Amino acid sequence: MTETPQTTPTPDAPDATRRRLITWLWRLPVLAAVGATGWGVWEAYRVHFSKVTPDDAPTFTPHPPERIGSVADFPEVWSALEFTFAGTAALALRLPEPVPGGLSVSGVHLAAFSRLCTHLGCPVSLNRNLEAVAVAFNHRTDQPVLTCPCHLSVFAPLQAGRAVSGPARDPLPRVQLSPQGDELFAVGLEAPA
Structure with missing residues (x-):
């Protein structure tokens, strides 16, 4: 009977779950910057180009x-x-x-x-x-x-x-x-x- 060798993790081996989390975390500031830019462009358009014209016959x-x-x-x-x-x-x-x-x-x-x-x-x-x-x-x-x-x-x-x-x-x-x-x-x- 052959035995399979047992592997014990070494303390320096990277944790796959932690690595995935860190890979996703760098995306959060990028998504926040893209969202803030989109909101800023929308507000600039709204403020400068969508002014309401008064009615010619007001009520x-x-x-x-x-x-x-x-x-x-x-x-x-x-x-x-x-x-x-x-x-x-x-x-x-x-x-x-x-x-x-x-x-x-x-x-x-x-x-x-x-x-x-x-x-x-x-x-x-x-x-x-x-x-x-x-x-x-x-x-x-x-x-x-x-x-x-x-x-x-x-x-x-x-x-x-x-x-x-x-x-x-x-x-x-x-x-x-x-x-x-x-x-x-x-x-x-x-x-x-």
């Missing part, structure tokens, strides 16, 4: 009328008046031309927008310094714009509040204005996109 939710001022409070183009309507901070502007959702009274073109950025709700403000917009917000324009200092979103009032730069994709909700004599009232709020 406003009616609220009790609130006086915000008079037409005389807007003596020149780009005059602005801040107000609160239906619990929302808002801004009324005199514009050089009519925009959808705005109001024209005796040759004066007005529009009002929510002041809450559609990205994360920071307050936006009218920025008349075009060079500052170009440098600080990375957006070249020839008209004043509404800017959000939190994450650098830019909204164009002459495009009915459309987001034109930064992480915000949706336009600013518009406030419906109604004249009563020389007085100006806010009467409705556009639902966010």
Whole structure:
């Protein structure tokens, strides 16, 4: 009878299971890097190329009328008046031309927008310094714009509040204005996109 020799593992022999585990572990950072790159490309596309266009015929939710001022409070183009309507901070502007959702009274073109950025709700403000917009917000324009200092979103009032730069994709909700004599009232709020 022949005996088969018994083999005992030597302490320096590699463990096959451990080797397979290590072979798979190096793939995890590679997969994470590929996934992060894909997500980054998708976000860049979404932010830069899929901005939502405001409706040409907005639908406003009616609220009790609130006086915000008079037409005389807007003596020149780009005059602005801040107000609160239906619990929302808002801004009324005199514009050089009519925009959808705005109001024209005796040759004066007005529009009002929510002041809450559609990205994360920071307050936006009218920025008349075009060079500052170009440098600080990375957006070249020839008209004043509404800017959000939190994450650098830019909204164009002459495009009915459309987001034109930064992480915000949706336009600013518009406030419906109604004249009563020389007085100006806010009467409705556009639902966010």
